[in-house]
Amino acid sequence: MEFHDVAGTRVAVSRSGRGPAVVCLHATGHGARDYEPLAARIGGSFEVIAVDWPGQGRSAPDAAPASASRYARVLEELLPLVTSGPAILIGCSIGGAAAIEVAARRPDLVRAMVLCDTGGLVEIDRMTRFAILRMHSFFAAGARGAWWFGAAFAMYYRMVLPSKAARGQRDRIVASAREIAPVLAEAWKSFAEPQADLRWLISQIHCPVLFAWAGKDRILPWARTRPAAETFEDYRVEMFRAGHAAFLEDPDRFADSFRRFAHKIPARTPAQPAGISAGRPAESRPAAMPGAAAANGPRDAAAIGTWKQAGAA
Secondary structure, eight states: OEEEEETTEEEEEEEESOSSEEEEEOOTTOOGGGGHHHHHHHTTTSEEEEEOOTTSTTSOOOSSOOOHHHHHHHHHHHHHHHOSSOEEEEEETHHHHHHHHHHHHOGGGEEEEEEESOSSOSOOOHHHHHHHHHHHHHHHHHHHTOTTHHHHHHHHHHHHSOSGGGHHHHHHHHHTHHHHHHHHHHHHHHHTSGGGOOGGGGGGOOSOEEEEEETTOSSSOHHHHHHHHTTSSSEEEEEESOSSOHHHHSHHHHHHHHHHHHHTSOSSOOOOOOOOOTTOOGGGSOSSOOSSOOSSOOSOGGGSTTTTTTTOO
């Protein structure tokens, strides 16, 4: 375990294994321990660098509210301190959204991405905003100390992480329900804001991307994300029997899929555009992404057996 002062906060990072750097970014309210099963399986060939987002795990509280943009700023400053070159990023939920922002803004820091039920790729229409704000109200009640929150949160997490393989981490998350409720409330509030829609960044991302999606996800179903996912330049898709975090819930199959994907990443990527600035005005972003698949699509669809099942043929 090591600590780094970045973006005005102190972040905890754990390392294990040896080899190319794989930086792991957890969902809100989780922690670096999400990636212990993965590290145990791939540590012989990769160095797994797992980050605790501010105010979670062993990281210090943050003065700034939780959001994907905030975490992207933390990640952008952190990556040069923990890796000696471009890294493979594995991001789940808000962690995936932060990875997307950094990959677009700093392509020199990102070799490839594995996006697990990532945020930021769904249009925030009226119904979506309503659902998000209902979730914000739920976590805000927990932050205020509502007597019923602990039991309700436990029931909610049996839906989020239903698999037996995730039981240990699920129990730890449930036990910390009241402690993490304020961060969850901040994050969910941010998901309803216009800047949470990251689809406008897709054209700036040129690295290989694996979408490792939990087929039972009720919060971020693949059907809602698929239109944006199909506009990435170089992408692959694999579906898993999981609720929100395939690396936790189906660790053996996820590790195998990750190895296949990682071994096909070019050792050196060609020079890419310099990325985008953080301050691109909202009015310059497209109102919606086209629904058609990208012209290039995957460069090796055969690498993932569930490619046609995912609808990207």
